[in-house]
Amino acid sequence: MIFQGSSAALSHTGKVRSNNQDSGYAGSNLFVVADGMGGHAGGDVASSLAIRRLEDLDRPFASSGDAERSLREAITGTAGDIIAMVGRRPELSGMGTTVSALMMVDQHAVIAHIGDSRVYLFREGQLTQITADHTFVQRLVDSGRITVEEARYHPRRSVLMRVLGDMDPDPEVDTFIMATQPGDRWLLCSDGLSGVVDDAHTTKILSQGFTPARTCDLLLKQTLDGGAPDNVTIVIVDVGGPHPVVTGTPTIVGSASTPLDIDVPSSARPGWTGWLHPNRQAANEPTHFEPDAEFLEELIEEDRRRARRRRIGWIVGAVVVIALMMGGLVLAYNWTQTRFFVGADETSVVIYRGVQQDIGPIALSSEYEQTGIDLADLPEFTRQTVETTISAGSLTEAREIVDRLRRQAEAAG
Incomplete structure (x- = not known):
């Protein structure tokens, strides 16, 4: 089923960066934001690779489960593409990208996410952040060491703990499926928006009911008014609603809108990499974060x-x-000690406490009372029965069995 709604995508370099390493995609069923990192051109390539890999999924799927699996596999495959690219062009070592993707399948939204770009849902006047940031600062928030407000201004707020990069061929990607409904407005954005414009101002703009394109413009203006220190990419998706259905050629913005085979200077110095990933770097940004x-x-x-x-x-x-x-085991053993049975030692009839079974070297029974009845005085069949033991539900029942055996011994004598 083709998604019925309208969408728009917009990307801007911002006021500080000299190049745009973000990429965005708004198609018929697929919507993506990818925020690249890794020094000059590296982030451009990484986010473009993500869009190139994912755009093949902009088609109908038989079920949301099929779409979720395909989305996860495609994002994991992007990590392989990045590793392969670095193998061919070592000067790109350390590049990586976030990915936040949304696919519409019937009445469901299929979401995949890694990094600190975000997916929001605006429904009935309420804005909800759907994805969780994979950042060091978010970990501090989750552990209760800092507050959400403190996280907004923490100097390490952009240090990523999970990202698509050239170090991990099998990244951990969050995926899930949500029910959606007419009137829902979905917002995908890089941290260039969410790090500058707070939820209250974002909610105010989304609630004005303008078209997705006009709403993107207003959110960008708010970001530029706030200084726009990073690249800004925004994708807005309306489910149903008053706006016309957008079909045809998808909208691709940011670095993915230009040919991928860009010129990368061999002198480019790769950024610090590893299992942690630093803040995004622009080519001429002298104050980028060094740990x-x-x-x-x-x-x-x-x-x-x-x-x-x-x-x-x-x-x-x-x-x-x-x-x-x-x-x-203690309860079971205590229960066995409430049971009795009649058996034999070498020469006589004995009342035992416990059960006849043993557990390896552990005996679950012990001699409780000698009866004074010789086995030799019992009839042959009775003697064999005693030697194989006779179960009794209680001590009283065991003594009743012994009385019967005594009478048989006396009669046989």
């Missing part, structure tokens, strides 16, 4: 804390499981 030793130590210590919490969790879980097992 100092104190910050690296903070990140390492945070990861150690996570590892310790995981170990403690495993230990506590193991202790709880062992305690439950031991408690169960």
Whole structure:
């Protein structure tokens, strides 16, 4: 089913950067924002690779589940494309990109996300952030170490913990499916918008009911008025509503709108990379973030804390499981000691406490009472029955069995 609604995409370099490393895509069913990073041209290439890989998914799908699997596979495949590109062009080492993607399938929105670009849902006057930022600062918020407001101005707010880059061929991508309805307005954006314009002002602009294109313009103006220190990419998708259905050629904005095979100077210095990814870098940006030793130590210590919490969790879980097992064994053993049976030792009839079974070397029965009845005095069949044991529900029942055996011994004598 072709998505019925209207959409728009817009991308701007901002007031500080000299080049635009963002990319955006608004098609018939697929909508994407990718925020590239990695120094001169590297971010351009990474975000363009993401759009190139994903645009093949702009088609109808039989089910939202099929769409979710295809979207996850395509984003993971983008990581392979980036690794392959760096293999051919080592000067691009360290490049990467975020991806926030939305696919419309019947009455559902299929969402995939990695990095700190965002997907919002504006429904009935309320703006809700649907994706979670994969940043170091968001981790501090989640752990209660800083507040959401403090996170907006934290000096490390753009340090990414998960991103599509040249270090991980199998990145962890968040995917999920949500029901959507006519009147919903979806907003996808890079952190160039969300880091400058707060939710209250974004809500005010979205609620005015302008077309997606006009709304993109108003959000961009708000960002430029706020200084626009980073590239800004905005995609707006309306489900149903009063606007005409947009069909035909998709809208591609940002670096993906230009040919991918761009010229990259061999002297370009790659940015710091690894399992953490720094703030985005422009080619002529002299004040880009370089991690100092104190910050690296903070990140390492945070990861150690996570590892310790995981170990403690495993230990506590193991202790709880062992305690439950031991408690169960104690209860089971105590129950066996409420049972009795009549058996034999080498020469005589004995009342035993417990059950006839043993667990390996652990005996679940013990001698409780000698009866004084010799096995030799019992009839052959009765003696064999005693030697194979006779179960009793209680001590009283066991003694009744013994009385019968005594009478048989006396009669046989």
